[in-house]
Amino acid sequence: MPKVTIxxxxxxxxxxKTIIQVADDIGVQIPRYCYHPDIGIEGSCRMCLVExxxxxxxxxxxxxxxxxxxxxxxxxxxxxxxxxxxxxFLLLHHPIDxxxxxxxxxxxxxxxxxxxxxxxxxxxxxxxxxxRKAFNLGPLVKLDQERCILCTRCVRFTRHVxxxxxxxVFNRAHxxxxxxxxxxxxxxxxxxxxxxxxxxxxxxxxxxxxxxxVWFLKGTDSVCAGCSTGCNLRIDHTARAAxxxxxxxxxxxxxxxxxxxxxxxxxxKSWLCDEGRLSFHTLERWPRLRQASVRGKQQPVSALLPVxxxxxxxxxxxxxxxxxxxLASATNTNEGxxxxxxxxxxxxxxxxxxxxxxxxxxQDELLRRYxxxxxxxxxxxxxxAGGLGGLRRLRDLAEKKEVRGMWISFHPQxxxxxxxxxxxDLKRLIEALEWSVVCTTxxxxxxxxxxFLLPMAAWAEEKGTYTNYAGRVQIANRAVMPAGDAEPxxxxxxxxxxxxxxxxxxxxxxxxxxIASEVPGYGGLDxxxxxxxxxxVAPVPEEVLR
Amino acid sequence: xxxxxxxxxNIVDPRVKEIDRYIELGGYKAAEKVxxxxxxxxxxxxxxxxxxxxxxxxxxxxxxxxxxVPKDTGKPIYLCCNADxxxxxxxxxxxxxxxxxxxxxxxxxxxxxxxxCHLAFIYLRGEFSLGYRxxxxxxxxxxxxxxxxxxxFGSGHDLDIVLHSGAGAYICGEETGLIESLEGKRGHxxxxxxxxxxxxxxxxPTVVNNVETLANLPHIFNRGVDWFKSxxxxxxxxxxxxxxxxxxxxxxxxVERELxxxxxxxxxxxxxxxxxxxxxxxxxxxxxxxxxxxxxECDVRMDFDSLAAKGTLLGSCGVMVMxxxxxxxxxxxxxxxxxxxxxxxxxxxxxxxTWWMEQVLxxxxxxxxxxxxxxxxxxxxxxxxxxxxxxxxxxxAMPVEAMINKYREEFEYHITQKRCMVPAxxxx
Numbered sequence: 001m002p003k004v005t006i007x008x009x010x011x012x013x014x015x016x017k018t019i020i021q022v023a024d025d026i027g028v029q030i031p032r033y034c035y036h037p038d039i040g041i042e043g044s045c046r047m048c049l050v051e052x053x054x055x056x057x058x059x060x061x062x063x064x065x066x067x068x069x070x071x072x073x074x075x076x077x078x079x080x081x082x083x084x085x086x087x088x089f090l091l092l093h094h095p096i097d098x099x100x101x102x103x104x105x106x107x108x109x110x111x112x113x114x115x116x117x118x119x120x121x122x123x124x125x126x127x128x129x130x131x132r133k134a135f136n137l138g139p140l141v142k143l144d145q146e147r148c149i150l151c152t153r154c155v156r157f158t159r160h161v162x163x164x165x166x167x168x169v170f171n172r173a174h175x176x177x178x179x180x181x182x183x184x185x186x187x188x189x190x191x192x193x194x195x196x197x198x199x200x201x202x203x204x205x206x207x208x209x210x211x212x213x214v215w216f217l218k219g220t221d222s223v224c225a226g227c228s229t230g231c232n233l234r235i236d237h238t239a240r241a242a243x244x245x246x247x248x249x250x251x252x253x254x255x256x257x258x259x260x261x262x263x264x265x266x267x268x269k270s271w272l273c274d275e276g277r278l279s280f281h282t283l284e285r286w287p288r289l290r291q292a293s294v295r296g297k298q299q300p301v302s303a304l305l306p307v308x309x310x311x312x313x314x315x316x317x318x319x320x321x322x323x324x325x326x327l328a329s330a331t332n333t334n335e336g337x338x339x340x341x342x343x344x345x346x347x348x349x350x351x352x353x354x355x356x357x358x359x360x361x362x363q364d365e366l367l368r369r370y371x372x373x374x375x376x377x378x379x380x381x382x383x384x385a386g387g388l389g390g391l392r393r394l395r396d397l398a399e400k401k402e403v404r405g406m407w408i409s410f411h412p413q414x415x416x417x418x419x420x421x422x423x424x425d426l427k428r429l430i431e432a433l434e435w436s437v438v439c440t441t442x443x444x445x446x447x448x449x450x451x452f453l454l455p456m457a458a459w460a461e462e463k464g465t466y467t468n469y470a471g472r473v474q475i476a477n478r479a480v481m482p483a484g485d486a487e488p489x490x491x492x493x494x495x496x497x498x499x500x501x502x503x504x505x506x507x508x509x510x511x512x513x514x515i516a517s518e519v520p521g522y523g524g525l526d527x528x529x530x531x532x533x534x535x536x537v538a539p540v541p542e543e544v545l546r
Numbered sequence: 547x548x549x550x551x552x553x554x555x556n557i558v559d560p561r562v563k564e565i566d567r568y569i570e571l572g573g574y575k576a577a578e579k580v581x582x583x584x585x586x587x588x589x590x591x592x593x594x595x596x597x598x599x600x601x602x603x604x605x606x607x608x609x610x611x612x613x614x615v616p617k618d619t620g621k622p623i624y625l626c627c628n629a630d631x632x633x634x635x636x637x638x639x640x641x642x643x644x645x646x647x648x649x650x651x652x653x654x655x656x657x658x659x660x661x662x663c664h665l666a667f668i669y670l671r672g673e674f675s676l677g678y679r680x681x682x683x684x685x686x687x688x689x690x691x692x693x694x695x696x697x698x699f700g701s702g703h704d705l706d707i708v709l710h711s712g713a714g715a716y717i718c719g720e721e722t723g724l725i726e727s728l729e730g731k732r733g734h735x736x737x738x739x740x741x742x743x744x745x746x747x748x749x750x751p752t753v754v755n756n757v758e759t760l761a762n763l764p765h766i767f768n769r770g771v772d773w774f775k776s777x778x779x780x781x782x783x784x785x786x787x788x789x790x791x792x793x794x795x796x797x798x799x800x801v802e803r804e805l806x807x808x809x810x811x812x813x814x815x816x817x818x819x820x821x822x823x824x825x826x827x828x829x830x831x832x833x834x835x836x837x838x839x840x841x842x843e844c845d846v847r848m849d850f851d852s853l854a855a856k857g858t859l860l861g862s863c864g865v866m867v868m869x870x871x872x873x874x875x876x877x878x879x880x881x882x883x884x885x886x887x888x889x890x891x892x893x894x895x896x897x898x899x900t901w902w903m904e905q906v907l908x909x910x911x912x913x914x915x916x917x918x919x920x921x922x923x924x925x926x927x928x929x930x931x932x933x934x935x936x937x938x939x940x941x942x943a944m945p946v947e948a949m950i951n952k953y954r955e956e957f958e959y960h961i962t963q964k965r966c967m968v969p970a971x972x973x974x
Contacts, residue, residue, distance in 0.1 A: 043737040045894040046933050057932045061738040085929035089898035122922060150891065169732065169891070172715070178893035302944070434839035 002068040007075055014334065019061035019072055020048055020152070030074055031083055031112050033199050034151040035062035038269040040160050045090075045151050047081045047112070050074050057192060058082055079267040080116065086407030087117035095146040103201030105214040109149070120136065131177060137167065138186030140206050140274055141194055142502045145177050148202035151298065154178065154194040161271065162366070164188045190366060192277045196261050196270065198217075207278060208258040212238070217257055220479040221532055223457040223466055224259070225331055225374040226276035226415035228359040228366050230468030231268035232533070233259045234461055235280070235479040254480030256280045256460060264533045267472060269270075273368050279414035280460065286442040289455040290484025300483050306454055308407075308437055315405035315435060321345065323404040327394060327429075328384055329357055330373035331411035333464025335511040336489030337382050338519075339373070343496050344407065352381045352422045360469045369469055372413040374459075374476075378467035381537065382520055391425050398432035405435040409456060409489060412442060439492065441483075455486035462488035463508045465530065467537060474534035475527060550779075552765050553758070563680055563903040565687040568648040574691075576767035577655040589660035596766050596774040597784040601627055602756030603833070604718075604863045605850040612753060614743040615661050616687055621750040625658045625666040626728065630712050630755045631720035632671055633833035633972045634884060637866025638788035639757035641800050643677040644671070646761075647684035651707065653760030654695065656767060658705050661753050667705045669724050672714040674700045681709055704970040716888035720936045721754040722746075723890065734892045735936035753777075780808020784850035787863060791817045794824065794869035804851035809839075813867055824869035828952070834860025834881055835941030837948030838868075858948070873959045873968045874953040878909040878946050885942035896939035899930040903946060916963035920950055 001012045004019075006028055013022040021037070023030045033045035041063050049058035053071035058078065071078065091109065098104045131145035154167045155178065166186040170179045180186055186194070191369060195205045217236040224231040236254045259280055261272040292301045315323050326348035328337050341348060359371035379385065388394055397403040408426065412418055423446060429451045430436050438450035441458040461482040467473045482488070489510055494504040509527045516522045521538030529535055551557075561567040568574070580589055615623055621631030627650065631639040642650055646974035650668075656664045670888040671677055685935075688694045690952045694706045710728060712718050718727040719807035746752025762785055766774050778784035789812055791800045796818030803812065809829060813819065820826050826841045831848065836859040839846070846852050850860045868877065877941055886900040903926055906919050950957055959967040 041737070042892075043732075043935060044894070046894050049933060060737065081929070082933055086894050088900075089894045089929075092898045094900060127905075150897070171891075173887060173889045173891045174897060176897065279709075284666070 002066050002070065004066045005069075005071045007073055013066045015066075017066055018381065019050060019052075019059070019064050019066055019070075022066055023061060023072075023074065028062050028074060028387060031116060032062060033108060033149055034153060036153050036156075036197055036270070036272070037263070038161070039153060039156040039197070042152055042156060045086070045149070047083055047086050048476050049079060049086075051076050052080055055141060056116070059272065060107050066361060072210060083112070083116045084119065087112055088122070090149050091117070091121065092123050093146070094219050095097055095128065096125075097147075098205070101147065101201040102143075102204040102209050103147075103198075104382070107201055108199035123326070129174070133313070137180050137194075137203070140278075141186050142204050142206050142209065143178065144202050144204070145179075146201050148178050148198055150178065152178075153197040153199070154203055157194055158188070158198055160187070161193070162188045162190050166191075167194065168338070185277045189273050189275065189364065189368065192342055193261060193271050196272075205258065207281075213258045213439055219260075220460075220477050221262060221478040222460060222479060222533075223374065223412075223468075223474045224272060224276040225466065225476065226279040226374060227363075228369045228371040228376050228469040229268065230271050230466055230472065230474055230534075231276055231367055232262040232264040232271055232474070234262045235259050235278070235477075237479045238458075243529065246340075256283070256480060262532075266533065266536075267468065267470075268367055268472075271367060273366070275368070275415040281461070282412065282414045283458050286444065288446070288458075288483035288486070289440055289443045289453065290486065291452045292455060292485060294449055296448065301487060301492075304452060304454065305495050306499055307472040308454075311435060311494055312405055312407075313500075318402050322347065322402065324406070325349075325394060325397070325403045326407040327352075327391060327402075327409065328379065329409050329411040330371075330376045330379045331414070331459065332375065332409060332489045333462065333508070334375065334378040334382065334467060334473070334515060335410075335464040335508045336462075336493060337379055337384060337514050339490050339493035339497060339511060340407075340409070341382055341384060342504075343493050343500065346386060347381070347388065348384060348407075349386060349390050349394060350376075352385045352425075353391075353419055356380065371469070372415050373464040374468070377469055377471055378465070378473070381467055381471075381521060382515075383519075391422065395425050395432065396428040401434075404433065406433050407437045407439065408450070409439040410444075410447070411456070412444075414459060439489070441486070454490070454492065455484055455489040457482035457486045461486070462482070462490070464490060464533070465487070465508075465512060470532075471537045472534045473522070473525065473530055473537050475530055475532075516517065547802050548853070551802055553642065553646075553649070553761050553788060557641065562646050562648070563684065565648060565684065565691060568646075572646055572768070573764070574652055574684050576694060576764040577652045577659075577693065577892070580656050580767050580872075581659050581701045581703050584663055586660050589656065589767075593660065593766065594773060595771045597778075597782060598762055598766065598774070599783070599850060600756055600758065601758035601787070603633070603859070605860060606746070608755065608759055611743060612657070612661050613627065614741070615751045615753060616744060619751060620966065621712075621886070622665065623661055623663045624747045624752040625643040625654065625663040626721075626724060626747065626752060626754045627668040627707070627720060627757060628676045628721065628724055628754050628762055629668050629670045629677070630724060631674075631757070631860075632716040632719050633835065633862045633864055634881075635790060635792055635830065635866045636862040637790045637792075638800050638863065640677060641788070641790065642757055642761050644680050645675065647681045648688070649761045649764060650681075650757055650863060651684055651688050651693070653763040654707060655705060656763040657753065657755055657760055659703055661751075661961075663753070664704045664706070666705065667728060667747070668707060668709045669718070669728055670709060670711050671719075674711075678709065678711050680847035715890075715891045716934070717938060718742045720938065721868075723936065724754060725752060730893075732890070733864050734890050737935050756941050762786070768886060776802045778928055779847050779849045779852065782851060783847075787848070788919070789816075789848065789863050789865055791867065792864045793865075793867035794821045794872065795819065795867045796821050802906055803848075806847040808850065809844050809846050809848050809865070812848060812865065813844075817867075820867065820869050822869075824871065827867045827870050827872055828874070830864070830868075830945070831864040832859045833883060834866070835859075835937075835945060836861045837944050838877075838952060854878060854957075867936060871968060871970045873911075873966050873970075874949050874956045875907065875911045875966070878957075879904065879911045879948075881945050885938060889938055889942075893934035893939065895930045896934045899926050899939060900942045902926060903942065907946070910957060910960050913960070913964035915957075915964075917961065919961060920954070920957055923947075924950060 043063040359376040
């Protein structure tokens with residue numbers, strides 16, 4: 001472990017790390033454009049120059065590995081000058097269209113200009129080089145060449161990460177510009193990441209463009225629920241709580257505007273697939289179910305839960321415990337599923353189709369997996385793949401009248417379509433049951449066939465944990481309030497358990513502690529230990545998978 | 547004592563391009579001797595002992611460069627001959643390639659043997675189409691003789707040479723730009739370290755040597771270290787050197803003299819003096835990227851250290867002579883324009899600085915200069931030097947900075963009087 005001195009402080013750094021990595025680890029700020037930890041080093045923006053004793057020239061921190069007794073300074077006059085002039089050169093032909101630029105507020109040019117430059121332009125405004133503005137690179141990405149600083153992060157993303165090479169540098173010298181080949185649009189399944197990696201306003205998202213100024217948005221760290229990979233992301237939303245909101249708009253419940261990849265080296269590096277990135281739009285695809293109802297008649301949720309509990313009790317006493325069952329959704333959190341298992345005494349299943357076969361199968365070489373549920377692993381850990389045999393088997397049991405009363409919670413897939421045969425099976429199941437509760441997020445026509453209809457909080461509206469395909473338990477936070485009277489599943493289940501005489505907390509962190517004390521593999525974990533980047537749990541035992 | 551030609555000994559013989567004639571004149575003896583009788587280690591030691599310094603511009607000791615190549619990586623070692631001669635004012639390698647290609651090939655064989663390379667590349671400037679044809683034929687002849695291919699000269703060493711024609715980019719003459727280009731990528735220089743000797747072509751140890759450097763090798767092994775060291779101005783600047791004298795002299799030429807020939811001797815005796823008896827105004831001693839010398843500074847030996855002491859560089863030895871009719875503003879503009887055109891566009895300071903500098907010089911030249919412009923250019927120059935991946939940025943900033951500092955009155959005249967100080971250009 002080489003000892004490195006940075007600005008007079010001595011640190012121990014892992015061998016092979018570059019100066020910028022060490023500085024990032026210890027929290028010393030070094031400005032950078034081209035350096036991104038998850039794409040190859042380029043060393044071309046020349047913003048991260050630092051002074052190293054014994055080196056005559058300033059060295060790029062991103063490309064210089066630390067060596068024993070290296071003495072690095074990031075705060076000298078020489079370094080400040082170099083960064084200030086790099087900024088002047090970068091801004092020479094910048095169109096200064098910040099008022100209409102989507103990046104404004106999170107633009108690294110703005111940030112570094114304020115922090116390191118602050119100069120007056122010495123280049124006549126009218127003579128700046130004009131380039132193409134606002135044209136589509138692909139369905140999700142727009143390019144403004146005037147704002148581009150040629151850091152080539154996007155080029156290297158398509159070269160090294162997706163290996164699709166759509167974006168290239170064209171021409172040479174001052175005429176260099178980023179672009180695509182005429183017949184090859186940027187349409188790979190990960191194209192949205194180039195917007196995330198672009199430090200300036202050159203690449204903007206066609207989906208988010210002009211929807212909101214970023215300083216009105218509040219970011220909430222969460223986990224994507226689009227598939228079993230569980231990519232880390234940040235949800236940018238307006239919020240009811242202080243700290244967000246667009247003046248003039250009273251979006252009381254909050255609205256999600258976009259999601260941005262959040263770095264987690266263990267899961268998704270910095271990336272999101274486009275489907276996952278846009279999956280929050282799925283929540284707006286159908287009208288939300290806002291109120292509970294009994295056979296078409298609206299009722300408050302609080303009044304309905306005792307009735308539901310009483311009904312389950314009477315089915316149990318009339319036809320035996322086995323006549324009651326539940327169908328869970330692998331898009332619900334561990335907390336909800338765990339309480340559900342408690343309430344239904346283990347007589348529940350979550351398999352709608354081929355989740356268990358598919359949840360570890362990669363759909364491509366990067367992130368996407370075939371199973372479009374975020375918590376299949378968690379459901380398996382909780383032992384929800386018991387003897388009931390999934391949706392089709394439950395349907396058969398209901399048709400044979402072996403199961404008479406059921407709770408069905410259904411959360412639509414956020415990515416792709418739920419298979420029509422699953423909806424068909426659900427319809428037949430409800431039809432065959434004597435008595436059913438459907439707890440769902442949206443106002444689906446088929447759900448109205450159920451006797452009781454309960455609104456459920458959707459992804460991003462509840463806090464809880466998902467366990468991803470690799471057995472990594474991660475916290476998904478609440479970004480916005482649930483629609484209407486909807487409640488998170490764990491709250492509904494806690495109320496039902498309370499009605500049956502078991503004292504249960506509604507706080508997800510407290511429920512998780514209960515999980516940790518009972519579920520093998522989760523022992524010793526709590527929300528603090530999971531933290532923002534998750535924690536690994538023991539693998540699912542083989543017999544559970546069978 | 548008249549100078550005895552070494553590199554250009556056979557240059558006037560039109561038949562020396564043919565392998566038979568080259569052998570007749572004593573060619574390939576050195577290569578054969580080296581490959582059969584001397585160990586690679588001794589080849590490196592001998593080259594080190596001669597003090598031969600790279601002729602491409604930087605003047606790095608050749609033997610030392612070879613000794614940096616790690617031998618135990620398990621990867622192949624490559625040798626690239628840098629024949630992408632594009633520095634304005636420089637045309638020495640071209641003469642060797644077009645007139646005496648076997649001298650180069652023999653040099654490559656020796657160098658490749660020294661560094662244990664079995665595949666060498668010649669990266670030839672795209673515009674050298676005659677050179678391509680000549681070299682291609684020469685390579686075929688050498689292969690037919692068994693000087694290239696498997697077990698060359700009947701020894702245990704295998705070597706082939708690939709001739710690659712560039713596509714006309716100045717930056718591909720920078721060694722890492724050359725390597726990138728050879729790999730089929732954009733000619734973007736790489737961040738160093740790692741140096742090519744450790745991680746070069748296709749990630750393998752690679753030696754990049756200039757044409758002239760390699761052409762010296764056969765003579766070294768024919769005539770010995772002491773002979774080589776007897777040529778030149780001192781211990782550190784040894785051997786023959788090619789000078790490309792152009793500009794306002796009576797007999798512009800590529801000439802060979804010892805390293806360290808006095809500059810004025812080169813101009814006055816070898817090249818017939820400044821044209822039409824005009825007064826000397828300045829000399830660029832090493833190609834367009836080195837600082838200019840004023841006449842009073844021209845009493846200097848043309849070697850690496852003497853010129854460095856004068857604040858300029860030997861570079862590629864492209865000596866450009868300017869008489870009193872030359873306008874320094876125009877010269878600075880032309881220089882900046884070249885680099886603005888040829889920068890690869892990778893690093894910020896170089897991509898934007900060269901372009902900006904050209905624009906400001908353009909307006910000074912055309913009578914639209916502003917009072918603050920010179921300060922601004924010097925400011926730019928100061929911040930373009932030493933901060934980029936390769937030295938193209940320095941190569942633009944250094945000469946322009948020197949021109950402004952040494953001929954400041956001309957630039958100021960352009961700005962204040964809106965016309966040129968030199969009578970011949972006064973209309974501008």
